Amino acid sequence: MKILMVAIPNHHFFQWVNQLKDSGHEIYWFDITDGGPKVERINWVHQIKGWKQRFNFPFRQGLKSKMPRLYKMIQKIRERDTKVVFEKIIEDLKPDIVHCFEMKLAGMPILDILEKKDNIKFIYSSWGSDMYAYQELGLSKNEVESFLTRVDFLITDCKRDYKIAGENGFKNTFLGVFPGNGGIYFEKEFIKETADRNIILIKGYEDGVGKAIKVIESLELVSSNLLKDLKIVVYSADLKVKKRIEESSFLNSLDIKILSRNKFISNAELLKIMGESIIHVGNSISDGMPNVLLESMGMGAFPIQSNPGNVTEEVIKNGINGFIIEQPLDNLAIAKLIENAIKNIELRTSAQEYNTNFIAENYNRKHLQKSIVKLYEKVLFNKN
Template identity: 25%
Template sequence: MSIAPARLSRLCSQRSGKVKSVSEGRRPRILFVAMHHSVHTARWIEALVDVGFDLHLYPVDPAPPHAYIRGLTFHVPTPASPVVPAPRVSTGRRAARFLRHALKDPSDAIRLLREKLARRVATPPAPESPPRAGDPVRIRPVPFDGDDPQARVRLGRPDESEETITALHGPSMLAKVIADVQPDLIHSLEFQHNAYLVLAARDLMLADNPSRSFPRWLATNWGSDIYYFGRDEAHARQIRRVCEAIDLYSCECRRDLALGRSFGYRGPELPVLANSGGIDVDAAQRLRGEAPPSRRKLIMVKGYDHFAGRAMVSLAVLERFADRLKDYEIVMFSVGARPRARALELKAAGVLDIRVIDLATHGEILECFGRARAYLAVSISDGISTSVLEAMLMGAFPIQTNTSCCEEWFVQGETGFAVSPDDFEEICARFERALTDDTLVDDAAPRNLEIIRSRLDQSIMTPAIGDFYRQALGVPFRDGSERR
């Protein structure tokens, strides 16, 4: 149920007693604290560019913003003097060390390369006027006046999580930006880096001046932020501090809304929307192969192997059915070090025809989904999982562990399979069914496409996200009404 903006504003004010209303005479101002190089961040913000808000973005590391991000002010922490370089290492030794790291963790090696390239990009001068819809990003340097910009700053109290960030992008710098921008709403996208960072900046600002008014704060849960990390004692204390401090909370699963309440969130209920933002369904369909799913000879596999990902289990499933997959290409993406090594071993031995994608555009990934019969992902925690939505969009039958919110999107046993990550035989049985039942995969494809079109298409999501922020800010909806 939507809550009238006026009532929502009252509820937020009652929670903190210090929340200022949207300032008169200027556009509502939103400061995002987010993973600025994420396509999910970019697609979410894209829906707001033409709404009329004054948008600002604070980065959590030195990498440049995603290419899709536009029409906002990007606040770039900048050292007052050049950073003192570390002792020089010979080019050969440096290359060998990087190669060893790349073999061990390809994804992190790519991240390091991006950060290195970002540091070499000169910061262009900031124009005088704020950006308009469709304008490129306005870069605003924020001077850093600390001692060591590369020093690590903890985002929690001593008895809480070990999450850290460099001083250059840490809570003191964010507090400076908040004081300067004076946003009507701070929106942190993701908890463990961004919400913790806002909380630390808030602590600094209120410790400095307890009577100070802190802006209205909306925290969005991404993926495993609460479902997984909430089981860790140190993170649970930090998550509780966030949930008790925020004025608004949003998530993409009904499951996670209940978890937010259990951690102390007492604010109003906002609409449950996919964190990946909207997608141009018609454009995506042009990347889809003409063959029906039952005639496709490709299997998509998520390659995560970290705190939650269990790609090694997925590979074991594929290996069991190797004889039936002789004519199939297996495509693994977002691949961790262990599954990457194992996948290459299986390919070299002629067991499976596996292609590992280390780096690809979003369009290239969608094109692969559009040629896939099925999609397999095993993890012990996730949100909705954008990859599941992309599989549904492109006609690949989804097999996803039930530790995600996939069952809130597809019909179990008909348009997808939700399986237990702890039941290997069940995963094998479901995969075998998807591999052999042509009617199942062909019938599921149009139903899944209609679900995605009705809930995720840009024509649906863009106005929904605009109204989401009007509701959060307590300003009138597009038609001037107060929705109930």
């Protein structure tokens, strides 16, 4: 089987596609953004890169900053049209399946070609805020309905987005709910007992959707007696978050570490930190099923997570195996959740047992691999 993947360069995509290694299928990846060199971690995949620019020219960055209008004119001549390139790839490869990851960036640019090539089976994987906040991402309802009409097979990372797709005209085959990264691999030896954990772990996105600064503000309302013997780690921290922490005399009196968003941290290293964490806090106003939420639960950290579109309720029973942030902009409410979680070791112990078992049963990477490989076989032989 010949499968053409269409996606931006993304950690979760790389993890998903690696589930197909040694499956016997020919896998191609059209890098829709043509960003960066070939990706070594998926070096077994046929990577279609270097397609965007017809030619290079010297002093490009200087021209871009000093003469932006001239730069744009040159770019129009210099850049190849995505649709033209993609159509040529389709004609040359003749793939059995096209699988698109994410709608706006990866799906919409190739929709016109796929509408012409309606004999090719088309899978779409919805990610993050893809379906939930399509209007905020700049897509109209008509555009989404046109896209979903062409989609033959749908995968989502939560139940919520399957419902939203149905409300926007999707009527074909739903392949199921899968984590966007194809599953999680857990190092059990890194999962510490509840009493041996000493880290408060915070996702540091502050990008309009991510609201990490509200979590940082909430820490300033937590009793210093609860925090003084703990480590605080803020990972994937945006510059605004880093600056806010550095400006806080209270936070700088604590043992706090910032891992910047632009600094690479391996997934294995992050899982190890999660295995040492008392709690993991993720706060946003729009998302799908966050992979880091599932990872932190699987590594035994008590989850405190926002609930856009009620998606978090699919895995967290509030007050039983985690806390749901009902008001992501209310730093006092978040502070109370953090305090309650730190104080209640019995709750965290029972939640850890439940969560590690639940995630291992439902999101284990090894278990999901067979299902993901079979998924493509189902698509190929489906008459949809």
